[in-house]
Amino acid sequence: MAEVNTIPWDWYRDPAVLAHEQEAIFRRAWHYVGRLGDPGDVVPGWAGEVPVVLVKAGDGTERAFVNVCRHRGSVVAEEAGNRKTLQCPYHAWTYDLDGSLRSAPRSDREDVDLRDVALVPVRLEGWGPFRFVTLDDEAPPLAELLGDIPERIAEAGLDVDALAFHHRVDWEVAANWKIACENFLECYHCPVAHPGFSSMVETSPEAYRLHAGESHWSQFGQLKVRGDAELPEGQFHFIWPNTGINIFPGRPNLSIGPILPLAPDRTRRILDYFFAPDATDEWVAEFLEFDDQVGREDARLVELVQRGAGSGVIPEGRLLPQSEQLVAGFQERVRAALAR
Numbered sequence: 372m373a374e375v376n377t378i379p380w381d382w383y384r385d386p387a388v389l390a391h392e393q394e395a396i397f398r399r400a401w402h403y404v405g406r407l408g409d410p411g412d413v414v415p416g417w418a419g420e421v422p423v424v425l426v427k428a429g430d431g432t433e434r435a436f437v438n439v440c441r442h443r444g445s446v447v448a449e450e451a452g453n454r455k456t457l458q459c460p461y462h463a464w465t466y467d468l469d470g471s472l473r474s475a476p477r478s479d480r481e482d483v484d485l486r487d488v489a490l491v492p493v494r495l496e497g498w499g500p501f502r503f504v505t506l507d508d509e510a511p512p513l514a515e516l517l518g519d520i521p522e523r524i525a526e527a528g529l530d531v532d533a534l535a536f537h538h539r540v541d542w543e544v545a546a547n548w549k550i551a552c553e554n555f556l557e558c559y560h561c562p563v564a565h566p567g568f569s570s571m572v573e574t575s576p577e578a579y580r581l582h583a584g585e586s587h588w589s590q591f592g593q594l595k596v597r598g599d600a601e602l603p604e605g606q607f608h609f610i611w612p613n614t615g616i617n618i619f620p621g622r623p624n625l626s627i628g629p630i631l632p633l634a635p636d637r638t639r640r641i642l643d644y645f646f647a648p649d650a651t652d653e654w655v656a657e658f659l660e661f662d663d664q665v666g667r668e669d670a671r672l673v674e675l676v677q678r679g680a681g682s683g684v685i686p687e688g689r690l691l692p693q694s695e696q697l698v699a700g701f702q703e704r705v706r707a708a709l710a711r
């Protein structure tokens with residue numbers, strides 16, 4: 372009989388482990404940052420702990436940069452918006468949307484040559500409206516990481532290019548980032564902890580399908596009552612190391628975003644919501660209320676795990692080999708990354 376132990380619970384509380392993860396995992400990974408709409412759009416985000424910014428120039432060229440001023444290191448773009456330039460809030464060094472320094476106050480009166488100064492570019496790739504960056508020039512192409520996710524989503528009847536961006540939510544939970552990822556990766560807890568979700572979606576082990584890829588892990592749940600739903604199947608995809616994608620059954624919807632470590636026991640969650648362009652306000656409000664309920668239930672669960680597993684008295688836990696196989700796959704990836 373298979374016996375699967377969890378990763379050491381110390382890894383949920385040790386600052387040295389988080390520092391190692393930033394180097395060994397986040398510096399090498401692809402990170403979902405956001406979506407770009409019109410020329411002039413500027414979208415700040417994170418590649419792990421590194422601030423990055425997506426920019427769409429006037430001619431439509433998309434670029435990404437380390438969002439750090441080459442003067443004294445302030446974050447340059449704090450808020451998303453539509454701009455002609457990127458101006459640092461500290462001393463107003465101003466960069467063109469191609470990253471080059473356009474002007475620096477007083478620099479013409481002093482003996483200084485700033486001609487070579489530019490924001491540091493980072494690799495940018497996309498799928499549909501979703502833009503990802505990596506700080507690692509050696510990282511395999513994004514498409515390799517995504518595997519069959521785009522195909523699965525298309526098969527479910529969702530055209531990601533036809534979705535309209537609706538809004539972004541940004542919140543924090545008092546738990547290690549891996550606890551949040553692991554909670555995303557199983558629905559063993561759904562019948563117990565998500566009564567609303569489980570009354571709508573089949574969560575029994577026979578009906579709820581799990582798929583483990585190399586770098587992504589997917590879950591599929593059917594509506595209990597199919598009715599005339601455009602999307603009879605919900606899909607929940609997780610892309611190594613920290614991007615989650617939610618598609619609930621029903622009408623066209625998708626939310627995507629990173630799970631970002633802030634401290635060993637603190638995690639930031641960002642989710643971008645997309646709906647069909649003709650989705651009514653009433654339906655969206657109802658959808659978000661449901662989604663919020665599930666989110667609140669999950670926040671409580673992960674914070675309970677942090678307090679328990681993170682208390683330092685018990686070395687590790689156990690996993691169910693079937694129902695928690697995606698958690699096991701994620702933990703194996705974490706172990707391998709930290710062992711390198």
Ligand code: FES
Pocket residue numbers: 440441442443444445459460461462463464
């Ligand atoms: S740090 Fe950016 S202008 Fe000084």
Ligand SMILES: [Fe+2]
Pocket residue numbers: 554560561565668669
């Ligand atoms: Fe959950």
